[in-house]
Amino acid sequence: MSPVLRGRALVSGAIVVAVALMGIYLAAGGSSYAPAKTQDPCKHRPWRNPEGLEQIAEQFSLSALDGAACKLGVSRETLAQALATPEGREHFMQRYGIDDAELARAIRAGLLRAVDDAERAGALSPLLAVPLRQTLRNIPLDQAIELINDAESLLDKAQSFLGPAQGLLEQFLP
Amino acid sequence: MVLADSSIVVLALPQIYRELDTSVAGVTWVLVSFNLVMALAAVPAAHLARRVGPGRAAAVGLAIFAGAGLACAASAQLSTLIAARCVQALGGAAAVTAVLELLPATVGSERRATTLWATAGATGAALGPAVGGILTQLVSWQSIFLIQVPIALAAAVPILAVARHEAATGVLSTELRQTGRPHLLANLALAMVSAAIAAALFLLVLLLIEGWRLTPIGAAIVVSVMPLSALLGSRLSRLVPSARARAAAGAILVSGGLGGLALLPKAEVALTVPPQVMVGIGLALVLSALTETALAGRAPQAIHGGWTISARHAGVVIGLLALTPIFTSDIAEQRQDAIDAGTAVILDSRVPPLLKIDLAQRIESRLEEEKGRVPTIGSAFDPLPSDPEERSAVVELRDELQEQLNRGATHAFSPSFGLAAVLGLLALIPIGLARRVDL
Numbered sequence: 001m002s003p004v005l006r007g008r009a010l011v012s013g014a015i016v017v018a019v020a021l022m023g024i025y026l027a028a029g030g031s032s033y034a035p036a037k038t039q040d041p042c043k044h045r046p047w048r049n050p051e052g053l054e055q056i057a058e059q060f061s062l063s064a065l066d067g068a069a070c071k072l073g074v075s076r077e078t079l080a081q082a083l084a085t086p087e088g089r090e091h092f093m094q095r096y097g098i099d100d101a102e103l104a105r106a107i108r109a110g111l112l113r114a115v116d117d118a119e120r121a122g123a124l125s126p127l128l129a130v131p132l133r134q135t136l137r138n139i140p141l142d143q144a145i146e147l148i149n150d151a152e153s154l155l156d157k158a159q160s161f162l163g164p165a166q167g168l169l170e171q172f173l174p
Numbered sequence: 175m176v177l178a179d180s181s182i183v184v185l186a187l188p189q190i191y192r193e194l195d196t197s198v199a200g201v202t203w204v205l206v207s208f209n210l211v212m213a214l215a216a217v218p219a220a221h222l223a224r225r226v227g228p229g230r231a232a233a234v235g236l237a238i239f240a241g242a243g244l245a246c247a248a249s250a251q252l253s254t255l256i257a258a259r260c261v262q263a264l265g266g267a268a269a270v271t272a273v274l275e276l277l278p279a280t281v282g283s284e285r286r287a288t289t290l291w292a293t294a295g296a297t298g299a300a301l302g303p304a305v306g307g308i309l310t311q312l313v314s315w316q317s318i319f320l321i322q323v324p325i326a327l328a329a330a331v332p333i334l335a336v337a338r339h340e341a342a343t344g345v346l347s348t349e350l351r352q353t354g355r356p357h358l359l360a361n362l363a364l365a366m367v368s369a370a371i372a373a374a375l376f377l378l379v380l381l382l383i384e385g386w387r388l389t390p391i392g393a394a395i396v397v398s399v400m401p402l403s404a405l406l407g408s409r410l411s412r413l414v415p416s417a418r419a420r421a422a423a424g425a426i427l428v429s430g431g432l433g434g435l436a437l438l439p440k441a442e443v444a445l446t447v448p449p450q451v452m453v454g455i456g457l458a459l460v461l462s463a464l465t466e467t468a469l470a471g472r473a474p475q476a477i478h479g480g481w482t483i484s485a486r487h488a489g490v491v492i493g494l495l496a497l498t499p500i501f502t503s504d505i506a507e508q509r510q511d512a513i514d515a516g517t518a519v520i521l522d523s524r525v526p527p528l529l530k531i532d533l534a535q536r537i538e539s540r541l542e543e544e545k546g547r548v549p550t551i552g553s554a555f556d557p558l559p560s561d562p563e564e565r566s567a568v569v570e571l572r573d574e575l576q577e578q579l580n581r582g583a584t585h586a587f588s589p590s591f592g593l594a595a596v597l598g599l600l601a602l603i604p605i606g607l608a609r610r611v612d613l
Contacts, residue, residue: 007419010410014423014456018430021448022437030437034585035508035515035578054526062521077517084538 041069041076047121056123063117064147068110072098083145104141111136111147178298178305179208179266179322184375185307185390185397186315188383193315194252198380198505202498205376206491207256211263213487219264220271220480228275228476229336231268236333238265240326246319267483269326274479276336284475291479292465293408293458295486301401303375307394356478359604360468361485363421366601367460368489370428373497373594374453375400377587378435378446380501385583386441396443396450403454408462410455417463417470421605424460427452429598436591441580460601461486467608493597501590505583512582519574524567529559533571 001009022030039045045066047059062076069079074096082092093103115132118124124132139147183190183204191201223231242262249255277287309317375397382393407424414420431452438445465482472478520534533555555572559565 003415006414007416010414010419010423010459011426014426014430017452018426018433021430021434021452025434025437025439025445028439030439033439033441033581035511035582036518038514038518058530065521075514076521077514080517080521081513084534 038075038077041066041074041079044117047117047123056118059121059123060114060118063114064107064110066110067113068106070113071106071109072096072103089145100141104144107141107144108136108139111139111144178302179262182302182306182318183208183315184303184379185383185394186310186318187376188380189310189315189390190252190255194250194255196252198502199498200252202376202494203252203256204259205372206494208259208263208266209372209487209490209494211260212267213484213491215264215267216271216480216483216487217477218480219267220474220476223268223272223275223476224474227337228272229333229339232272232276232333233330233337235265235268235270235272236326236330238262239269240323240330241265243319243322243326247316267480269329270483271476271480273333275474275476276333278475288466288469288475289462292462292469295461295465295482297401297404297408297458301404303379304394304398304401307379307390307397311389311391311394356481357468357472359608360464361481363425363601363604363608364461364464364468364482364485365489365492366597366604367425367428367457367464368486369493369496370432370594370598370601371453371457371461372490372493373590373597374428374432374435376494377497377501377590377594378450381584381587382443382446385587386443386580388443396446399447399450400454400457403451404458406451407455407458411459411462417467418605418608420459420463421467422602424456424458424463425598425601425605427456428460429456429595431456432591432595432598436588436595438584438588441584456598464605493594496597497590497593500593501587504586504589508582508586511585512579515578515582516575519571519578523571523574525571526564526567529564529568533568537575 045062047063065076065080065083069076072079078092082088089103093099098106112133115124115129115136119126119129136144136147187201187204190196190204191198194201219231219235239262242258242265245258246255246262249258274287274291277291278284281287281290306318309315309321378397379393382388382396383390388396411420414423431449431454434449434452435446468482468485469475469478516537520530520537523530525533536555555568558568
């Protein structure tokens with residue numbers, strides 16, 4: 001092969017190899033290999049077969065987070081990280097320019113959405129939902145945050161609230 | 175050794191970054207300072223070599239290089255390390271340009287000397303990170319500089335004989351003829367392709383160590399693919415006489431390899447091998463072709479060699495300074511995206527709620543311990559629950575979380591690799607423009 005042809009073959013070979021490698025990596029998903037995108041908290045997320053108080057409480061917390069995040073215009077994950085510690089909450093409120101009253105309103109709205117979702121999923125009886133909504137509408141901010149972190153205690157309290165009807169409650173909660 | 179030195183600390187940077195308590199942008203200056211001084215000092219050093227004699231210039235340069243190496247190893251602060259690296263580069267510039275004047279007498283012909291010098295440059299650049307990684311892991315980052323001291327002094331011994339001869343006779347061994355201006359297009363292409371190659375080495379090492387959490391020695395083994403491929407590239411180089419074809423093919427291969435690294439479809443070491451092979455072969459082809467072209471038919475060799483050194487190191491500086499802010503901001507952004515994705519995985523996992531809260535707290539402390547680095551979170555899950563169902567849910571959660579972190583770490587480097595690929599492709603412009611001057 002002449003020196004000129006060898007030169008051309010080398011350049012052509014380089015182009016083919018470069019295009020082939022990038023094509024293969026693109027086809028294998030190279031352009032989309034990134035962390036999963038978080039979901040829109042304003043979209044309804046169906047509950048996942050809640051069994052027992054613990055799992056109902058968990059789904060309740062997730063719905064409440066979605067509702068509050070939707071109200072604040074942030075992701076559920078951002079809000080969950082913010083509410084994990086007092087410092088995280090402070091940082092979050094500063095970053096997004098939110099005051100206590102606004103956060104409280106959002107969390108209350110989230111908790112009310114969680115009650116709606118629980119009712120829709122058949123995990124909470126309307127009998128229990130009505131007084132729960134009433135309690136949640138006036139709940140202070142710190143307690144509201146506490147409830148998102150520990151919804152089980154809310155449902156426990158609801159049981160105590162009903163007092164003598166506790167036996168009946170077992171029928172309402174699956 | 176001097177040409178390997180511009181990249182030898184790459185694998186030690188993460189350790190220097192932690193030990194000297196600095197930032198990624200700050201530690202980049204350990205590399206930038208050396209390359210910047212080399213770029214600025216190479217041509218003046220070559221003139222000095224012609225004035226005082228290449229033997230003396232090389233001997234003094236190597237002595238300064240060795241002394242500054244000791245100072246680098248003794249540095250306890252980033253500022254002193256950077257200052258010592260600057261002095262090291264001054265010595266290196268004097269030695270490497272003066273040696274080019276001495277080589278023809280040693281190897282028999284100017285052409286052979288040029289080829290040998292250009293190949294040494296390409297091999298040094300590719301070999302540096304692997305050697306640095308092994309030394310960092312087996313001994314410490316300081317050992318990278320300490321080991322250079324006896325090597326530099328040993329190299330200075332035979333050169334001293336030349337220096338003594340120069341002093342005794344008062345005759346410089348350099349020819350005083352002067353032919354041609356610096357080859358602008360070849361040097362411009364060298365700068366562009368060097369920017370891309372520096373980015374390939376620097377970013378890949380950071381991805382392996384900081385992103386995928388490989389040990390320095392593990393990363394050194396991985397990046398040794400590049401020097402091994404460069405050897406293959408050198409052999410291939412001999413089969414094609416046209417320097418322009420070799421330069422073009424080399425630039426395309428370097429860019430293609432970087433494009434591959436920008437499009438990694440998974441956080442797997444094996445997937446970095448094909449792009450590295452391309453970059454390795456490409457750098458051997460393009461660096462030697464452009465260096466030979468820049469030196470061909472020109473004299474004095476030291477000064478034209480100085481221009482190629484200057485162009486290469488200026489390219490490295492441009493590459494590092496252009497890409498560092500991009501990937502540091504991408505790392506911060508992707509870290510947050512990965513944490514958000516990880517939070518979603520935890521919230522939606524099948525792990526019992528109370529265990530989930532406990533795990534979330536442990537993961538949070540791991541993130542805090544790592545101070546902004548991409549963490550390995552395996553230890554946050556130990557001990558695994560004894561209940562088989564819970565255990566399987568926790569293992570699934572752990573793997574999914576690590577996957578999200580790997581995705582974030584890998585994706586953070588993609589734009590920088592992509593930009594480096596573009597820099598490599600830009601080198602094709604001066605290579606193409608040089609058609610008439612038989613590049």
